Amino acid sequence: MTDPMPPAAPTALAAEPVGPAASPPDRPSLPPGRWIRENLFPNARNSILTVFAILVALFTYRGLLNFMFSEERSWIAVRTNLRLMFTQAYPEHQYIRVWVTVGLVVVLAGLSAGIWARWGGVTLKRLMGWLMSGGGLVAVGVLIREPSVLTDAAGETVRDDVGELVRESFAAAMADRWVWWAAALVLFGLGLALWLRFDDLARRTSEIPVAWLVFGLPGLLVASTWVIRYGHYAFADGEFIAEPGQLVAMSTRVPWTVIWLLLVGCFGIGRVARSRAIASSQAVPDAADDDEGAEDEAAPELPRGALAKTRAIVNLAWVLSPFFLYWVVMRDPEIDYAHVFSTMLPMGLAFGVVGSAVLWWLTRSDAGEVGRLAAIGLLLLAAFHWVAAFFGWYSMLQVARIAFLLLAVAGLLAPNFAGVAAQRRRLVGAWLFVVLLVFYGATVINAPSTIETPTDMFIGGFSVTLLVSVLTIMLSFPIGVLLALARTSRQPIFRVLSTVYIEVIRGVPLITLLLFFSGVLPLFLPDGMEIAELAAAILGYTLFSAAYLAENVRGGLQSIRRGQYEAADAVGLTTTQRTGFIVLPQSLRVSIPPLVGQVIATFKETSLLAIIGLFDFLRMANSVVPNQSQFLGVRREGLLFISVVYWVVAFAMSKYSQRLEQRVGLGQR
């Protein structure tokens, strides 16, 4: 090697880390000519590889562009069916519910972003790079795309004698694409302008907040809807029309503008809440909260006091939102008020009052053995109600049986909260909240929906994909944690049961499990009991995903040092306290990256709903749209579109997980 360049002579397929870790961020940039010589053509072998890689990239890019801009593509099929793909045939006059749902989610997202975000910045240099390479990419695309097919006056394509399509000349094609040239020039020009404006290194490496980009780009898009009529299209009387319908909810720009404003507004509110909370907690230093030390190298301020409270509230809102949004907003349940006032309300009140009294009594500092025995008696009583209902001796309302069981569990937990008045109040408060939730949930879930849809499926398309992924993750997480605890426990029966379950589920493909739950499950249910197809599918997904989650959590549990257990035992924590306050928080933190990976996997796996005959996002593109009489066989366009949507969501999540990984400081200790 005679190359005198300071970096080691680069060779192809070298086994050296050349990731971002290898290049320090403030390395001075080389002049372009030298950069190309060093990185692309340092020697013959590398030059060949460079040419090969560039050719592959260009051909792929060209193929994609030719496909997208081909005259045979009917993208109008996708545009017309956008609403169908996302919400299926949700009735038009009720569409405002969809917007309310989106709006509420956006409010929560904005608040969380404001309260949590420690978003970094983007250096001006990177921004310039993005702009310029974006412009370059557009320009290259315009150059390499094949010239368009000529059409005659009637709009039909022209063919020559042999039957080949006649294409316009290269020069004419370039002239026709002046809009794209302009776009490329604008992008490149913006980058160049920034480059010239900020010419010294210090200013180029100064950062602008990511939030500006994250809110600015969608803002630009939303603003453009007021100028350009993207429309949403519909097929009426044999022709396509833009922006049909008179309802505001069925237009595009007003709702999206409102939603963008909500997003930005809530972000602002979140920021204000954050800074106020921090200010108040700094005014009253709270020395008790020192166990959050894990975050302090990265974070100058600790979440304590008011901030922690705000975060807890927003987290709770996130957890409750799917249940509320799906069952209340989207379904609009028809509640039977006579039943509510005659049964649910009195029963709920009774459980609330009596249960609180029982718990208050159980948490007395002198409850002792009697309290324990009372809790066990309560558990036996609750179990007896289930057995009695099963054998048909007498049957109590199911919701009451659930509440009884929960009360018994709370009673068993009571010794952990005994003594201090604040702790006792916390337990009673939690119990009241649970009672409210259970009775309210039972009322809402049992009420029939008033939304009338043309098909028997209530919602469909992307909303079903989202609903199934969210519910699956929320339901499978606690099961997965329990399974992981059981698998690592020292109790042989727990360990064997959980290991058998996990290994069997992980050994079979998801599709067989789904076919089982959608096809065979009704066989296993007692007479008169039915399970909706969607619920059966969610059950299958949950049981499947729980086994994988359990393995991820187990990895985290195994990383906890023995000393942690011993220390917890030494301070006299009970097993429950040790697990809940010492072991699980640490192990879950370690298993965050694989857990997010499992979330992504679940999101991708929801596409299997299409196989068992539910109308999810994939089925819309693969079966529903190609069967419409106007768009017979138009399948590839829809599939490409949904691939992009799936990709954007999954990629965003994986990037977030990488950031999270850095933030919790994994691999750096």
Add this chain to the structure above:
Amino acid sequence: MSDPRAPDRDASLSTLGTRPPFYRDATVVRWIAQVGTLILVLAALWFLATEAGDSLRARGANIDFDFISDHIGIKVGWGIDTNPDSGGRALWVGMVNTIRMAAAGIALASVVGVLVGLARLSSNWPLRRLAGVYVEALRNIPLLVQILVYAAVLASLPNVSFDMGPIPGWVHLSNKGLSIPRVFVADGFYQWAVVMLIGGVIARVVFKRLAARREQTGMQTNAGAWATGIVAVFAIVGWWVHPIFGWLGGVFGGLSDAVGSIPQGVVQLVAALAAAGVAVWWIRRFLAQHRTPAGLVRLTDDDWFRMIFAVAGAAIVVLFVAVLWPGLSSWIVNSSSDGLGVLADKFGNGRTGAPIDAMRPDIVQPGNFPNYGPAGLNLPIGFAAVYFGVVFYTAAFIAEIVRGGILAVPKGQSEAAQAVGLRRSTALRRVILPQALRVILPPVGNQYLNLTKNTSLAIAVGYSDLVQIGQTVYNQTGKTLQVMAVWMLFYLACSLTISAAVNFFNIRLRIVER
């Protein structure tokens, strides 16, 4: 959960030193909780089973495996037998298709994955970025969507044209799939294989001797070249002289008759005893491996489960042999004679032709539309879609694992290799990859497992794998539960096989380490 070890905050001094009441005794409470859970689980299972039995009885369906040997008229799109005469045979065709797809997929996915993983670490900027785009693009799109995209693209290819007969080229691609020349085992293959076997044995002996001489004298003996040469000579000569082994047919025929004259019960008994014997032998060996001079090593759960699975596998074999023997041989070889009879036929005296032959693809018109004929090896678009789908998807994950594994090798290793003057490629092959392999292998084995399970998505594009055929079978016979049991056993067997193979290599690598 009730907590047995809660410190008794109110304990008065008088209770100190006495045994706690039984309901606070940790051991007692733990066992009560465990047994209670076990009873709950069993009760739930029992409840579900009785309900299922009731509803099946109400429908007039019985839980039996008759469909395995009964004739059911189903057609399979692609496989070793397109007109299976029994349900068991149909499922077997599906299993073979799944195994084919998985094996071919694992082979290609490994190659693509390793190449992309290396490219991600290349110092060549465009190549590195290209590989990065590949990984990020493919692993964030659901596999099913990718499979359907491939199927849609392949389905939009032009139709098979109407010129019937052999295709002029070697490869033909259309919306019916891909047709390539069929290379097949012809007349004298089995006799030729015997010649090769003899050549192989001789080559091995020669190789060992030459290698030993090199060890002793340090002289270059070219052991590998000699061994290869001997096998090649045997292969070439055997191509023409293989009919000299025609007499083997008579031997197998005689054996077949001899076995046929033994009562079936005896054969079943011997087979069952053999299966049980293998299980016992395996467990003994397994325990012997875990024995140290200080006594038996504490077995982990996985060890216990391996032994349990060995016993369960033997039990299943015994069950199959005992209950389903008459059907067994007919599903797999599709002939009424047993394996020895088939071998007798394969070694027949009249087999004097070439051992291996090939045919060009052709086009025929059996019905209304022209299609590929039996002369070529036809891969329907369903096969291609699933194949490309699982290969490229899994390769993206394997690439990340390979990259991580290589990065996990300490930097000093590559520097040391450079210092002793190894070339980069040699260093990669001899120093880096062998060490990285230890990190790479377990997660890659997991990916192989995923790939095998993911082939079941073939149901969406109509490739006849086990799940697709199974669905057809239970739609016709109503034996849903039984078919699902077969699925489960098959996929569990696949998982165990793959994890056993990975473990085997892992152990070998670990020995190299010491």
